[in-house]
Amino acid sequence: MSAFIRTITTPRLPSLGVPCSMPLICFVHDRLSAPRPLGEHDTSTATFGPTSGHGRGRPVRGGRSRLTTRTAASVFVDRVSKRYGRTPALVDVSLEVEPGQSLALLGPNGAGKTTLLHILTTILRPDSGMATVAGFDVVKHPREVRRRIGMVFQESTLDDRLSVRENLEFHGLIFGVPRRQRNAAIKELLELVELDNWRDAEVRSLSGGMRRRLEIARALVHQARILFLDEPTVGLDAQSRSLIWEYLRLLRRSREITLVVTTHYIGEVENCDRVCIIDKGRVIANDAPDALRREHGQELLRVTVNSADAFRDITRSHPEAVSIAEDRLAIPFEGSEFIANFVNRYGRAIDAIEIERSSLETVFLKLTGSELRDEKASHTEQMRSIRRRGGELTR
Amino acid sequence: MIDQLEARTAADRSVTTTPGARNPTVLWGVYAVWLRELKRAVRDRSQLIGGVSRPLLWVVILGIGLNPYFRGEVYGEVRFVVPYTYLQYIFPAVIVLNMLYTSVQSAVSVVWDREFGFLREILVSPLPRGAVLLGKVLGGTTVALGHGLIVLLLSRFVDVNISLARIGQGLLFMALLGFALTTLGVVIANRLRSFEGFGVFSNLVILPLYFLSSSIFPMDPALTRTQTAVHYPDWLIFLVHWNPITYAVDALRGVFIGFNQFDPATGPVVIGAMAVVLFAVAWWDFRRA
Numbered sequence: 001m002s003a004f005i006r007t008i009t010t011p012r013l014p015s016l017g018v019p020c021s022m023p024l025i026c027f028v029h030d031r032l033s034a035p036r037p038l039g040e041h042d043t044s045t046a047t048f049g050p051t052s053g054h055g056r057g058r059p060v061r062g063g064r065s066r067l068t069t070r071t072a073a074s075v076f077v078d079r080v081s082k083r084y085g086r087t088p089a090l091v092d093v094s095l096e097v098e099p100g101q102s103l104a105l106l107g108p109n110g111a112g113k114t115t116l117l118h119i120l121t122t123i124l125r126p127d128s129g130m131a132t133v134a135g136f137d138v139v140k141h142p143r144e145v146r147r148r149i150g151m152v153f154q155e156s157t158l159d160d161r162l163s164v165r166e167n168l169e170f171h172g173l174i175f176g177v178p179r180r181q182r183n184a185a186i187k188e189l190l191e192l193v194e195l196d197n198w199r200d201a202e203v204r205s206l207s208g209g210m211r212r213r214l215e216i217a218r219a220l221v222h223q224a225r226i227l228f229l230d231e232p233t234v235g236l237d238a239q240s241r242s243l244i245w246e247y248l249r250l251l252r253r254s255r256e257i258t259l260v261v262t263t264h265y266i267g268e269v270e271n272c273d274r275v276c277i278i279d280k281g282r283v284i285a286n287d288a289p290d291a292l293r294r295e296h297g298q299e300l301l302r303v304t305v306n307s308a309d310a311f312r313d314i315t316r317s318h319p320e321a322v323s324i325a326e327d328r329l330a331i332p333f334e335g336s337e338f339i340a341n342f343v344n345r346y347g348r349a350i351d352a353i354e355i356e357r358s359s360l361e362t363v364f365l366k367l368t369g370s371e372l373r374d375e376k377a378s379h380t381e382q383m384r385s386i387r388r389r390g391g392e393l394t395r
Numbered sequence: 396m397i398d399q400l401e402a403r404t405a406a407d408r409s410v411t412t413t414p415g416a417r418n419p420t421v422l423w424g425v426y427a428v429w430l431r432e433l434k435r436a437v438r439d440r441s442q443l444i445g446g447v448s449r450p451l452l453w454v455v456i457l458g459i460g461l462n463p464y465f466r467g468e469v470y471g472e473v474r475f476v477v478p479y480t481y482l483q484y485i486f487p488a489v490i491v492l493n494m495l496y497t498s499v500q501s502a503v504s505v506v507w508d509r510e511f512g513f514l515r516e517i518l519v520s521p522l523p524r525g526a527v528l529l530g531k532v533l534g535g536t537t538v539a540l541g542h543g544l545i546v547l548l549l550s551r552f553v554d555v556n557i558s559l560a561r562i563g564q565g566l567l568f569m570a571l572l573g574f575a576l577t578t579l580g581v582v583i584a585n586r587l588r589s590f591e592g593f594g595v596f597s598n599l600v601i602l603p604l605y606f607l608s609s610s611i612f613p614m615d616p617a618l619t620r621t622q623t624a625v626h627y628p629d630w631l632i633f634l635v636h637w638n639p640i641t642y643a644v645d646a647l648r649g650v651f652i653g654f655n656q657f658d659p660a661t662g663p664v665v666i667g668a669m670a671v672v673l674f675a676v677a678w679w680d681f682r683r684a
Contacts, residue, residue, distance in 0.1 A: 121519050143521045151519045157512040161435050173427030174520040176420030218516075 073132075074099045074226050074258040075120060080129035082115055089115040091281045092129070097274075099225075102252065102259035104269035106364070107278035113262035114154060116278070117230050120260070121151045134226055147175070150219025154230040156211050158218075160204040164195055167203060168218050175222035182221065189217035192254065193247050209240030213247055220251070226258045227251075233265060245271050266360050275360070279368040289360060296366050297358030298332040301339065303350055305329065310349030324371060327351075332366065424522040425530040432501055432534020436541075446497060446542040453489045454549055457611075458482040479652055482553040487647035488610030490546045490569065491640065495601050497542040498573050501535035502580025503596060506587055524681040528581065532674065535577030536570060543569045555651055565650045571666050572643050578673040585680040607631075608640035609656065639669050 075097040082090040090112045097103045105113045118124040120133055122142035131138045134148040158167050165186065172182035190196040193213040203211065212232060219227055232248075233241040245268065251257060261272065269275045269289060276286040285292060305311045305327050314329060315321050321331040333339070339355065356362055365371055436442060458481060465481035508514040517527050547565075550557055557565070583600060614627065614635060635641055646662025649655040655662075 123515070123518060143523075146519055146521045149519070153512060153515055155512045157516040159431065159435070159513050161438055162431065166431075166434065170427050170431055171516070171520075174424040174517060174522045176423055176521070 075133050075260060077131045078129055080126045080131055082127050088281050093283050095276055095286055097258055097260060099258055100256055102272040103274045103276055104272035105262040105276050105278055106269050108264055111278045112281040113278055114230055117228050117262055121149060121228055122146055150224035150227045152215045152219050152229040152232055158203045158211055163200050163202055164214055165199045168221055171218045172221045177222050185221050189220055193217045209236050212244055229261045231262055277367055284367045292363050293358055296363040298362050298366055299358055300356040300362050301331045301333050302354040302356055303329045304352040305349050306351045322365060322369060330365060421526045424526045428527055428530025429534040433537060436538040446545055450489050450493055450546040450549060454553060458485055479654060483555055483652050485611055486553045486555050487651050488644045490543050490647055491644050492605050493546050494539040494543045494573050495576055498535045498539035498576035499580035499596055499601055501538050502577050502584050505581055505584040525678055528677055528681045532574060532577045536573040539573035540570055557651055561650055568646050571670055575666055575669040575673055578677050581677045582673055604640045607634045607638045608644045609635050610644050639665050
């Protein structure tokens with residue numbers, strides 16, 4: 001299959017009369033899914049595991065046999081749990097990311113996304129369960145894992161007294177990238193994230209969005225194939241946010257990268273192949289955005305009522321309604337006559353009404369019974385940025 | 396397609412697990428951490444200002460001010476308690492002071508890195524923790540040595556003439572001392588939950604160590620123990636004798652002005668032991684962290 005795609009993406013194509021847009025689409029598809037043939041579910045577990053696992057000495061050491069059957073996955077998580085004191089942060093989380101895929105971990109703040117990412121990047125150890133990244137167990141072979149991954153933390157981990165280039169160079173050195181390769185990678189990545197004009201600027205002088213881009217570039221200096229990003233767009237304005245995703249898209253087009261991104265901005269997960277919804281430490285759903293919409297999507301009627309009585313009335317006659325605030329309800333419905341009937345019946349008790357088409361928001365609401373608490377998140381973001389600034393001032 | 400995968404995994408293996416490629420990698424990492432320390436120190440203007448103004452204050456104001464009082468009068472005959480001027484006497488101690496400040500300050504950046512996130516960047520790298528520690532300590536040592544050299548530039552001014560051979564020996568001691576002091580700073584920094592500011596360090600660690608090191612007043616070994624006890628309370632004598640910095644100061648005095656209160660071998664031995672023991676403690680801390 002991939003061979004076929006390659007042939008039609010050759011530059012000579014337009015002369016063959018293929019519609020102009022097609023090569024482009026195919027090209028994207030090719031890059032995104034280049035390794036996918038390897039991971040096509042049934043065949044991968046059947047043919048790859050055994051042969052590449054033991055016989056060829058694929059780098060799984062000391063793993064159990066079950067593990068080796070899963071080495072085709074870039075990230076493999078099996079019933080991982082973690083608790084902080086008495087608070088469970090992750091409960092029996094299992095998931096899998098195939099090479100070249102992008103996965104969005106979606107959930108409210110405190111859902112356990114960052115904890116999961118920290119376990120995968122060997123910063124935390126799971127209490128129970130097992131996880132492999134690039135075929136290596138994160139507990140048994142953390143250094144092998146670290147060599148193969150790039151991580152972009154939620155908070156900036158740049159040295160703001162060093163220049164853009166020096167930060168990248170430092171990273172290359174501690175990852176043991178040879179000089180020539182390092183210089184080439186730095187040059188290429190700086191161009192990619194459009195920071196080559198800022199090469200010698202101290203990081204202190206960069207904006208938040210530029211720092212983020214620099215961190216993404218840095219995570220790839222050592223040719224990491226698996227990139228973890230923890231809330232890469234948090235605290236950025238809308239324009240910078242979409243830019244970050246644009247760069248990530250570019251990156252995935254130019255090289256083969258598996259992407260694991262956490263976010264609590266629901267709109268952003270459309271950029272990913274798969275969405276894994278996490279709430280209170282549990283995986284609630286894990287599928288392609290379209291599939292999620294198809295399976296769990298629902299049309300919602302959002303209603304703001306003007307009295308507690310009306311609220312009670314409506315919840316009684318519509319037990320499927322989800323209460324969002326004291327005076328706000330979301331009612332799943334089908335068919336347009338529902339709206340007419342509803343307005344007829346409760347028109348006087350309603351201050352505002354809004355129809356929401358099937359979207360990931362409605363999926364999330366249905367699966368978790370609550371909305372993504374964006375306002376709350378932005379508040380903690382503010383606190384964080386204040387703290388960060390305060391930190392800089394008191395240095 | 397299977398071939399592709401196998402080719403890729405084979406490439407992965409050859410890149411990352413060649414046995415010989417491991418050690419140079421670690422050395423590059425140490426170099427990176429060292430270089431970063433150096434760059435930060437050079438760009439931190441407040442640290443540079445401190446490094447220059449501190450010796451000037453201690454030598455020019457305190458040293459010149461106390462110079463006339465640094466003598467004893469025996470039967471009307473004026474003689475120096477220690478056969479040196481006060482300026483000469485405190486000069487080696489000011490070197491130690493300047494290095495003490497600088498190395499502890501650079502070690503404190505461990506706390507900064509932890510608080511402001513940079514440490515995470517290092518912790519998700521394959522670099523072993525020990526290499527991170529070594530780079531950090533060597534960086535601090537280099538910067539401290541530089542600040543010690545700033546003081547040495549004042550040597551003419553305080554009538555200390557140093558031969559080249561002496562400078563060599565002095566630099567060796569200073570390097571070892573810088574290493575020990577930076578490690579001391581790292582050990583302390585590792586035990587801090589939060590960073591309260593450098594003032595705490597200055598008042599609780601650096602200045603007590605400095606004042607209790609026989610740096611600004613001599614405990615003249617020419618006096619018997621009873622005679623010393625007449626001049627100084629027991630607790631002070633006790634603290635000075637148990638303070639390792641006392642012997643570091645003594646070692647530098649031996650080198651630069653040829654005066655030793657203790658056996659000349661004691662100083663280097665104590666500095667060396669400090670370096671080894673503290674580094675072992677710091678190493679242990681880092682591996683656990």
